[in-house]
Amino acid sequence: MPHNADFPPAKKFKPGSVFFRQEKNKPGMLLPRKGTNNNKNVSIDVQRKQLPIHQAKPQLLNQLRQLQNAILIGETGSGKTTQIPQYLYEAGIGRQGLIAITQPRRVAAISLAGRVAEEKRTQLGKLVGYTVRFEDVTSSETKLKFMTDGMLLREAIGDPMLLRYTVVVLDEAHERTVHTDVLFGVVKAAQRRRRELNKVPLKVIVMSATMDVDLFSEYFNKSPVLYLEGRQHPIQIYYTKQPQSDYLQAALVSVFQIHQEAPPSHDILVFMTGQEEIEALARTCRDIAKHLPDGCGSMVVIPLYASLPPAQQLRVFQPAAKGCRKVILSTNIAETSVTISGIKYVIDTGMVKAKRFNPDSGLEVLAVQRVSKAQAWQRAGRAGREDSGFCYRLYTEQEFDSLIPMTVPEIQRCNLAGVMLQLMALGIPDVMNFDFMSKPSSEAIRSAVEHLELLGAVEKKKEQVLLTALGKKMASFPLEPRYAKTILLSPDYACSEEILSIVSLLSVDSVLYNPPARRDEVLAARKKFTSSEGDHVTLLNIYRAFKKVSGNKEWCRENFVNSRNMSLVKEVQAQLREIFLKLNLKLESCGSDTGRVRRCFAHGMFLNAAELQLDGSYLALNTHQPVAIHPSSVLFQSKPAYVVFNELLHTSRCYMRDLCLVDADWLLDAAPEYFGRKLHIAKS
DNA sequence: GAGCACTGC
Numbered sequence: 036m037p038h039n040a041d042f043p044p045a046k047k048f049k050p051g052s053v054f055f056r057q058e059k060n061k062p063g064m065l066l067p068r069k070g071t072n073n074n075k076n077v078s079i080d081v082q083r084k085q086l087p088i089h090q091a092k093p094q095l096l097n098q099l100r101q102l103q104n105a106i107l108i109g110e111t112g113s114g115k116t117t118q119i120p121q122y123l124y125e126a127g128i129g130r131q132g133l134i135a136i137t138q139p140r141r142v143a144a145i146s147l148a149g150r151v152a153e154e155k156r157t158q159l160g161k162l163v164g165y166t167v168r169f170e171d172v173t174s175s176e177t178k179l180k181f182m183t184d185g186m187l188l189r190e191a192i193g194d195p196m197l198l199r200y201t202v203v204v205l206d207e208a209h210e211r212t213v214h215t216d217v218l219f220g221v222v223k224a225a226q227r228r229r230r231e232l233n234k235v236p237l238k239v240i241v242m243s244a245t246m247d248v249d250l251f252s253e254y255f256n257k258s259p260v261l262y263l264e265g266r267q268h269p270i271q272i273y274y275t276k277q278p279q280s281d282y283l284q285a286a287l288v289s290v291f292q293i294h295q296e297a298p299p300s301h302d303i304l305v306f307m308t309g310q311e312e313i314e315a316l317a318r319t320c321r322d323i324a325k326h327l328p329d330g331c332g333s334m335v336v337i338p339l340y341a342s343l344p345p346a347q348q349l350r351v352f353q354p355a356a357k358g359c360r361k362v363i364l365s366t367n368i369a370e371t372s373v374t375i376s377g378i379k380y381v382i383d384t385g386m387v388k389a390k391r392f393n394p395d396s397g398l399e400v401l402a403v404q405r406v407s408k409a410q411a412w413q414r415a416g417r418a419g420r421e422d423s424g425f426c427y428r429l430y431t432e433q434e435f436d437s438l439i440p441m442t443v444p445e446i447q448r449c450n451l452a453g454v455m456l457q458l459m460a461l462g463i464p465d466v467m468n469f470d471f472m473s474k475p476s477s478e479a480i481r482s483a484v485e486h487l488e489l490l491g492a493v494e495k496k497k498e499q500v501l502l503t504a505l506g507k508k509m510a511s512f513p514l515e516p517r518y519a520k521t522i523l524l525s526p527d528y529a530c531s532e533e534i535l536s537i538v539s540l541l542s543v544d545s546v547l548y549n550p551p552a553r554r555d556e557v558l559a560a561r562k563k564f565t566s567s568e569g570d571h572v573t574l575l576n577i578y579r580a581f582k583k584v585s586g587n588k589e590w591c592r593e594n595f596v597n598s599r600n601m602s603l604v605k606e607v608q609a610q611l612r613e614i615f616l617k618l619n620l621k622l623e624s625c626g627s628d629t630g631r632v633r634r635c636f637a638h639g640m641f642l643n644a645a646e647l648q649l650d651g652s653y654l655a656l657n658t659h660q661p662v663a664i665h666p667s668s669v670l671f672q673s674k675p676a677y678v679v680f681n682e683l684l685h686t687s688r689c690y691m692r693d694l695c696l697v698d699a700d701w702l703l704d705a706a707p708e709y710f711g712r713k714l715h716i717a718k719s
Numbered sequence: 720g721a722g723c724a725c726t727g728c
Contacts, residue, residue, distance in 0.1 A: 139726065139727075140725095140726065140727080141726090141727075167727090167728095168727075168728055183726095183727065183728080184727080184728095185726090185727045185728040186727090186728070188727095188728075189728055210726090212725095212726065212727075213726090213727085214726090214727065214728080308724070309723080309724065310722090310723075310724090311722075311723095340724080340725095341724075341725065341726090342723070366724055366725080367724060367725065368724080368725065370725090371725085371726090372725075372726080387724065388723090388724040388725090389724060389725085390724075390725090401723075401724070403724090445726090453728090457728090512728090513727085513728035514728080544723095545723085549722095551722090610728090665721070665722095666720045666721045666722090667720095667721070667722085671720075671721095672720095684721095684722090684723080686721075686722070686723090687721075687722095688721095690721080
C-alpha cells in the first residue's frame with residue numbers, strides 16, 4: 036500500500052485528469068438500451084409483458100417445441116430464467132414430466148422459484164418448487180422445479196436417465212461450474228439412452244449470458260443458438276494509457292479521481308482479490324477521505340467478501356446518506372453472487388484470486404492471477420444494471436486483448452476423484468473416456484482413478500475401471516471420497532458417532548472464529564478444548580461442548596465459535612447419519628476412547644500422511660514433498676513422528692492443516708503394500 | 720509463528 040502520507044494521492048489528480056483513455060469503438064460492446072421498467076406499481080402481468088423476452092415468445096416457443104437441444108443466449112435482464120420455464124409449461128411442452136431449471140447457487144434457486152410462484156399466483160411448493168441441499172420445497176403437483184445443479188446430479192445417481200424430467204434447463208452455463216460441466220455429459224447421455232430405449236425424449240436447453248457458445252452448440256450436436264436481447268444499459272469502458280505496476284495504487288487513485296468528478300449519488304464498485312488487500316485499501320481510503328479539499332463530498336467505504344459476517348455484508352445494500360458516496364471494495368463475490376443496485380462506476384483491477392490444481396502433487400494452490408475477458412465483461416456489466424455506467428479498467432487495451440477469452444473451466448482446475456466416483460456411480464461405462472465438453476488432462480483423470488483405486492473404491496480389470504461395492508457406498512455420501520471412506524471404516528473402530536461429527540466439521544467452513552485483535556482471549560478460550568491428539572479431537576471436543584449447551588449463542592460468542600457454521604455442521608451431520616443408517620451400518624460412540632477415532636482416520640486418510648524427518652522437518656509420504664505444520668494447528672509446537680492431515684495449503688511454505696496424531700503401525704495396517712516401500716522409521 | 724477467491728452435494 037502507498038505510504039506517502041504527506042501528499043494524499045487524490046490531490047495529484049485534478050478533475051479531467053488524463054490517467055485513462057476511452058476505448059475505441061467496439062461494435063457490440065456497448066449494449067443497446069431497451070425501454071425502462073422502473074415502475075414498481077405495475078402488476079406482475081404487465082411486468083412480465085414488459086420484459087424484452089415477451090416479444091420473442093411466439094418464435095421462441097415455435098423453436099423450442101421442435102428442437103431437442105437449444106442454446107439460449109440471454110443478456111442480463113432479458114427475463115429468460117423466470118419466463119422460459121413458464122412459457123414451456125403454458126404451451127404444454129414437456130407436460131408428461133417435470134421441467135428442471137438448474138442454478139449453480141442455492142439462493143438463486145430459492146429466490147427464482149419464489150418469483151415464478153408469485154407470477155403464477157400459486158403457493159411455493161405446489162406447481163412451482165425448489166430443491167436444494169437440506170431443503171425440498173416440492174410436492175406431487177410440482178411441474179417447474181428450480182434446483183442447484185449439484186442436486187440434479189445427486190438425483191441422477193438414482194435415475195441416470197432422469198426419467199422424471201422431460202425438460203432440463205441448464206442456466207448460467209457460462210459459469211462452467213464442475214457440477215454444470217458434469218451435468219452436460221449426464222443429460223447428453225440420458226438423451227441418447229432414452230432415444231435408444233424409445234422413452235419419452237428429454238429436451239435440453241442450455242442458457243448462457245455470454246456470447247461464447249460455440250463450444251455448447253458443438254457439444255450438443257450442433258444445436259441452434261437463439262439470441263435474446265437484454266435490458267442492459269450502455270457502459271463506457273476506459274483503459275489506462277500505461278500498464279500499471281501497482282494495481283492497488285491505481286485503484287486508489289481512480290477512486291478519488293472519480294470521487295472528485297462525479298455526482299455524489301453515483302456509487303463505485305472496485306473489484307479486488309482478497310480480504311487482506313480490501314481491508315488495507317479501505318483503511319487508506321478512509322484516511323484520505325478525511326483530508327479532502329473543500330467542496331468534495333464525503334464517502335463511505337464498505338468492504339465486501341464472503342467470510343464477512345452476514346450483518347456486515349448487508350451494509351452494501353444500505354443507501355448512503357445524502358451527499359455521501361458509497362465505495363464498495365469487493366472480491367469476485369460481487370461478480371455473480373451479490374448484486375448491488377445503484378452502481379454507476381466499476382473499477383476493475385483485472386486481477387482475481389483463483390485456485391489452480393497440480394495433478395502430480397495433488398496440490399491446490401490459491402494464486403492471484405489475471406481475469407479472463409469474459410470475467411472483465413461480467414465485472415463491467417455490474418455498472419449498467421439500472422442506467423448507463425462506466426467501467427475503469429486498470430490496464431491497457433493491449434493488456435485486455437492479451438487476456439484469455441474465457442476462464443478455464445473449474446473441471447480442469449480441480450481434483451477429479453469425487454467427479455470420477457460420481458460418474459461411475461451413475462453407471463457410465465467408460466469413465467476414462469467420458470464425453471466432457473472440456474476434457475480434463477489425462478494425467479488429472481489418471482491420478483483421480485489411481486486415488487480411488489488406493490481407497491478401494493474402484494478396481495481395474497482388463498483396462499476397465501469398475502466400481503467396487505465399497506465405492507458404491509462411498510458415492511452415496513455427499514463428501515470427498517476420502518471422507519466417505521473414513522466414515523465407512525468407522526464401524527470397525529466402534530466410533531462412527533464421532534467420525535460423522537468430525538467429518539461434518541471438516542467439510543464446512545471453519546467453525547473457529549479468530550479475530551486477530553483478540554488473539555489472547557481466543558487462545559485462552561480455546562485452551563480448554565485443546566487435545567494433544569490433534570485438531571480432529573480438538574474439534575470434536577468443541578462440538579461436544581456445543582451440543583451440551585444446545586448451541587447457545589452466548590456460549591458461541593464466549594468461546595469464539597462461529598455459530599452459523601456450527602449450525603451447518605449439525606445439518607451436515609444429520610444428513611450423513613441418515614445415509615449411514617440407510618446403509619445398515621452400526622452407529623456407536625467411542626466415548627472418551629478417542630484413540631479409536633485416530634486409528635480410523637489413519638486408516639481412511641493414509642494418502643494424506645506425513646513423517647517427521649531426522650532434521651525435524653516433515654515429508655508428505657505420497658509425494659515426498661517437504662511440508663510443515665500450519666501454525667493454526669494445536670500440534671504446531673509439538674513434533675509427532677506421524678500425522679495425517681486434512682489438506683495442504685501452499686502459501687509461503689507448504690502447510691498441512693487440520694492434523695491428527697497417528698502411529699506408524701496404523702498406517703502400515705491401512706495400506707501395507709503402499710507404505711511397505713515408503714515408511715522410514717521402524718516400529719517404535 | 721501464518722493468513723483463507725467463490726460455489727456446491
